[in-house]
Amino acid sequence: MLAMSPTALFVFGVYIGCIVWTCAISFTSSRILPNYEFVGLSQYYRLMATERWIVSVHNMVIYGIAYIGGCLIIGFLLAVFIDQKVRFENTFRTIHLFPYALSFIVTGAVWQWLFNPTMGLERALNELGLPVPGIGMLSNPHTAIYALVIASVWQGAGLVMIIMLSGLRSVDPDIWKATRVEGIPHFQTYLRIILPELHPAVLTSVVMLGIAAVKIYDLVAAMTQGGPGIATEVPAKFVMDHLFGRANVGLATAAATLMLIAVLCLLTPLLYLTYFRTRRQQ
Amino acid sequence: MKPSPHNARGTKPQRLSIARIGIYVFLVVSSAFFILPLYVMVVTSLKPMAEIRLGHLFALPSSPTFEPWLTAWSSACRGLTCDGVSAGFLNSVKITLPAVTASIGLGAINGYALSFWKFRGAEFLFAVLLIGAFMPLQVFIYPLVRISSGVGLFGTLPGVVLLHICFSMPLMTLLFRNFYATIPVDLFKAARVDGAGFWVIFLHVMLPLSVPMIAVAALIQTTGTWNDYILGLIFAGSDNVPMTVLLNNVVNSQFGEKQYNVNMAATILTGLVPLILYFSSGRWFVRGITAGAVKG
Amino acid sequence: MKTLLAALFSTLITSSALAADLTAKVMHPWTSGGEAAAAKVFADQYTAAGGTWIDMAVAGNDAQLAASISSIMGGTPPTATHFNTGKPFEDLVSGGLLRDVEAIASSEDWRGVLPKIIVDAITADGKIMAIPVNLQTENWLWYSKEVLQKAGLTGVPKTWPEFFEAADKIKAAGFIPLAHGSNSFWDRFLFQKVLVSVAGPELYLKVLSDRDPALLKDPKVVDAFETLGKLRSYVDAGSPGRPWNDATNLVITNKAAFQIMGDWAKGEFVAAGLKPDVEYGCSLFPGDEVVIMSGDVFVLPKIDNADATAAQDLLAHVMFAKETQLQFNIKKGSNPIRNDVDVSSMDACAQHAAAIQKDPARLVPNPQFVMSNDMLGAISDVVTKFWNTPSMSPDDLAKGLEGAFASAK
Numbered sequence: 001m002l003a004m005s006p007t008a009l010f011v012f013g014v015y016i017g018c019i020v021w022t023c024a025i026s027f028t029s030s031r032i033l034p035n036y037e038f039v040g041l042s043q044y045y046r047l048m049a050t051e052r053w054i055v056s057v058h059n060m061v062i063y064g065i066a067y068i069g070g071c072l073i074i075g076f077l078l079a080v081f082i083d084q085k086v087r088f089e090n091t092f093r094t095i096h097l098f099p100y101a102l103s104f105i106v107t108g109a110v111w112q113w114l115f116n117p118t119m120g121l122e123r124a125l126n127e128l129g130l131p132v133p134g135i136g137m138l139s140n141p142h143t144a145i146y147a148l149v150i151a152s153v154w155q156g157a158g159l160v161m162i163i164m165l166s167g168l169r170s171v172d173p174d175i176w177k178a179t180r181v182e183g184i185p186h187f188q189t190y191l192r193i194i195l196p197e198l199h200p201a202v203l204t205s206v207v208m209l210g211i212a213a214v215k216i217y218d219l220v221a222a223m224t225q226g227g228p229g230i231a232t233e234v235p236a237k238f239v240m241d242h243l244f245g246r247a248n249v250g251l252a253t254a255a256a257t258l259m260l261i262a263v264l265c266l267l268t269p270l271l272y273l274t275y276f277r278t279r280r281q282q
Numbered sequence: 283m284k285p286s287p288h289n290a291r292g293t294k295p296q297r298l299s300i301a302r303i304g305i306y307v308f309l310v311v312s313s314a315f316f317i318l319p320l321y322v323m324v325v326t327s328l329k330p331m332a333e334i335r336l337g338h339l340f341a342l343p344s345s346p347t348f349e350p351w352l353t354a355w356s357s358a359c360r361g362l363t364c365d366g367v368s369a370g371f372l373n374s375v376k377i378t379l380p381a382v383t384a385s386i387g388l389g390a391i392n393g394y395a396l397s398f399w400k401f402r403g404a405e406f407l408f409a410v411l412l413i414g415a416f417m418p419l420q421v422f423i424y425p426l427v428r429i430s431s432g433v434g435l436f437g438t439l440p441g442v443v444l445l446h447i448c449f450s451m452p453l454m455t456l457l458f459r460n461f462y463a464t465i466p467v468d469l470f471k472a473a474r475v476d477g478a479g480f481w482v483i484f485l486h487v488m489l490p491l492s493v494p495m496i497a498v499a500a501l502i503q504t505t506g507t508w509n510d511y512i513l514g515l516i517f518a519g520s521d522n523v524p525m526t527v528l529l530n531n532v533v534n535s536q537f538g539e540k541q542y543n544v545n546m547a548a549t550i551l552t553g554l555v556p557l558i559l560y561f562s563s564g565r566w567f568v569r570g571i572t573a574g575a576v577k578g
Numbered sequence: 579m580k581t582l583l584a585a586l587f588s589t590l591i592t593s594s595a596l597a598a599d600l601t602a603k604v605m606h607p608w609t610s611g612g613e614a615a616a617a618k619v620f621a622d623q624y625t626a627a628g629g630t631w632i633d634m635a636v637a638g639n640d641a642q643l644a645a646s647i648s649s650i651m652g653g654t655p656p657t658a659t660h661f662n663t664g665k666p667f668e669d670l671v672s673g674g675l676l677r678d679v680e681a682i683a684s685s686e687d688w689r690g691v692l693p694k695i696i697v698d699a700i701t702a703d704g705k706i707m708a709i710p711v712n713l714q715t716e717n718w719l720w721y722s723k724e725v726l727q728k729a730g731l732t733g734v735p736k737t738w739p740e741f742f743e744a745a746d747k748i749k750a751a752g753f754i755p756l757a758h759g760s761n762s763f764w765d766r767f768l769f770q771k772v773l774v775s776v777a778g779p780e781l782y783l784k785v786l787s788d789r790d791p792a793l794l795k796d797p798k799v800v801d802a803f804e805t806l807g808k809l810r811s812y813v814d815a816g817s818p819g820r821p822w823n824d825a826t827n828l829v830i831t832n833k834a835a836f837q838i839m840g841d842w843a844k845g846e847f848v849a850a851g852l853k854p855d856v857e858y859g860c861s862l863f864p865g866d867e868v869v870i871m872s873g874d875v876f877v878l879p880k881i882d883n884a885d886a887t888a889a890q891d892l893l894a895h896v897m898f899a900k901e902t903q904l905q906f907n908i909k910k911g912s913n914p915i916r917n918d919v920d921v922s923s924m925d926a927c928a929q930h931a932a933a934i935q936k937d938p939a940r941l942v943p944n945p946q947f948v949m950s951n952d953m954l955g956a957i958s959d960v961v962t963k964f965w966n967t968p969s970m971s972p973d974d975l976a977k978g979l980e981g982a983f984a985s986a987k
Contacts, residue, residue, distance in 0.1 A: 081305045230963050
């Protein structure tokens with residue numbers, strides 16, 4: 001209908017149109033300006049042979065797993081503990097969620113300072129007597145990615161906490177009565193009964209976090225700029241650098257298309273489940 | 283004895299058992315970890331560089347100074363231009379206000395249309411919109427650069443605002459659609475029976491009811507737009523650089539020794555608007571997240 | 579006759595300039611102390627000639643490149659923007675996005691005062707497509723006299739074995755042997771210096787222009803890779819991500835002994851008030867005395883606006899003028915691109931560079947003259963990984979380079 005026409009315009013013009021165009025260009029040899037010289041899959045072949053791309057994907061996967069894992073565990077624990085009718089519940093919730101309101105640039109800037117090799121956390125902790133290894137985590141190519149993970153978990157765990165909390169609160173109270181009657185300890189209840197009940201919340205969290213991991217760019221731009229070396233290069237940065245600096249639009253769009261496919265793969269289980277659920281309801 | 287309030291997990295425990303202590307310890311330690319960066323930011327921003335170089339990250343400033351804040355606001359350098367992040371603040375406001383207003387408006391209209399007016403292609407539109415929400419921006423950038431430059435909107439304020447509106451469509455539509463789904467359809471039917479049309483019902487019936495949702499949507503969208511980096515970086519043009527982009531330039535600018543106190547002050551200034559919104563809105567923010575994330 | 583024409587032309591420019599709005603938005607990456615002072619020379623001269631200079635400095639070469647290209651791509655280009663001499667702006671030329679400066683270049687006889695290699699690099703289809711502003715020499719070894727003395731060294735190392743010996747002594751004395759700011763740009767930069775000084779100028783050029791994998795097995799090239807590998811352990815832990823001028827600062831403040839950096843580092847020493855041969859020194863050793871040459875140019879995107887075009891003409895005129903050239907290069911540390919500028923007022927290092935530049939056998943171009951930005955980027959990625967991963971062997975570096983040669987164009 002007419003009222004939705006601006007949206008329809010966006011949907012077709014931008015969402016569908018741009019995606020189609022990007023994919024189309026990935027099959028050409030475009031450099032700065034689009035040319036329509038069809039070169040088949042050669043950009044994709046080149047991607048697979050480019051070490052920086054392989055490393056970027058590798059980094060993204062490692063980062064993604066650690067980030068999702070960290071957020072899930074901490075978020076879940078936080079939700080469980082906060083749900084125990086603690087006092088100051090609001091305060092605890094507020095404290096753990098505020099990082100989510102911050103931009104990734106802000107997060108990156110703060111944590112870059114915290115990880116400063118000569119004046120940051122490591123030195124402060126050493127002075128307090130904690131034997132943290134002296135070399136900066138950010139300067140070491142093997143650990144830099146984990147610095148990113150720590151910063152992201154700080155930002156994202158609150159979100160998972162909220163999702164889990166809402167999931168926990170919608171658990172049938174009769175279950176609790178039943179387990180108390182049976183004398184099952186809380187810990188077991190959580191593990192065997194509640195957790196499985198929470199699988200929509202877990203799935204939602206995993207999908208949202210996973211997609212955020214595929215898209216990661218701002219944090220890297222602010223914290224490490226891809227360094228040291230190429231140790232924290234990520235696919236989104238690869239696309240941006242090749243779109244503009246390296247002036248190789250064909251390669252960049254091929255990389256972007258692969259990112260798109262990755263996201264679609266992550267989305268599919270969620271879509272499938274939602275579709276099935278609505279189907280069953282009908 | 284008065285009966286204690288009954289709840290899901292039984293009555294509120296009166297004694298401090300080991301388990302309770304453990305819970306509080308965990309929560310307090312975790313809170314400390316989460317607050318730590320904020321504390322360090324503030325403390326660093328109040329110290330003179332000489333004190334920062336000494337390295338005691340957690341120490342309170344021995345001679346606090348507001349110099350770094352002044353510098354960050356009005357004279358921090360990124361390259362040769364030394365006008366701080368204040369220009370970025372204004373630009374971010376200029377981008378955020380119109381974008382949020384328009385996207386809420388469009389989102390409400392869309393949600394309303396999708397909830398009550400079944401038309402051909404509605405579900406398809408909605409599905410594509412939702413999927414589009416998840417797509418990485420990188421897959422849109424190059425075509426958008428070409429399109430926006432073709433219509434003369436590249437690097438302009440209207441251009442970047444339009445893009446923000448475009449990319450906020452999915453979430454806004456989803457929020458309002460879910461919200462309107464909770465409104466009894468009889469209300470709608472009654473209005474139709476009275477002979478009211480699309481816009482009349484929207485403006486006189488639905489919109490007044492939507493105030494809580496508008497508040498939530500405004501929160502989420504303002505935070506999202508204010509915190510954006512990529513769209514501002516590419517499409518805002520040098521005249522409309524938002525605060526996040528300026529911040530990154532200031533913090534990572536290759537210009538002499540890094541002024542960590544100024545950097546931290548600039549960082550706080552950039553994060554101030556979303557933080558203030560967050561701390562003053564409490565539950566609304568949470569409602570927004572859950573409404574968007576945990577859908578039926 | 580030529581001078582008359584030139585005079586006529588410049589009057590023409592200035593008079594048409596008086597009628598037009600000569601606002602020029604100029605984008606460049608010069609944000610360090612010395613570089614900024616040099617940019618100011620351009621700005622001041624341009625303003626004196628009647629124009630308005632709007633400065634668009636973007637920190638970081640890669641970031642400035644990205645900003646240039648994205649603004650040109652998006653249709654809102656600056657009036658002029660900086661590129662390095664060579665192939666980086668080749669795509670813009672072939673895409674028809676730049677205008678030429680042939681009219682001014684002919685009337686002012688630029689070709690008569692420019693080295694041939696530069697003219698070739700900026701000409702396309704017989705027209706000059708960029709305003710060259712300097713000739714830079716890249717592979718200098720800057721050193722702090724105080725640190726060398728404190729470490730017990732009597733002279734500057736002349737060969738690589740001597741260098742490593744000296745570096746060990748410096749380390750033992752508690753100083754940083756090599757000040758370095760590591761990122762993909764500067765790691766590749768080091769690689770160039772080591773390659774040219776160990777493998778020699780001809781092999782260096784062959785490896786970079788022919789990019790034949792067989793050359794990577796040449797013993798001299800292997801030796802160069804091993805030297806680069808050894809160099810890795812002589813930088814300090816703070817080097818990743820450090821800006822290049824912070825590294826220079828380590829030498830200026832006598833915390834580090836050496837920095838391998840281009841002549842723009844001299845601008846930092848100058849800005850800090852130091853004098854060559856007094857507090858610091860410059861040398862082209864270790865290795866052969868050859869210079870890797872590079873340069874800065876400004877390109878003029880095509881803008882459909884008479885005022886903008888007039889501004890661009892004035893910019894070309896001002897930037898290439900003799901006096902501007904001299905002042906700009908004194909502040910920046912590089913050498914004027916025109917060979918008719920009197921360099922006797924420039925310091926010893928600049929004079930040394932000028933002398934070597936006159937000998938074509940000792941002059942080699944930097945990679946940007948012989949490969950696209952894309953290929954350069956691919957090589958940089960490999961080199962920076964090698965530099966930052968101590969476990970990678972020179973053999974791994976060779977393999978990585980082979981891969982880069984094969985995949986990029």
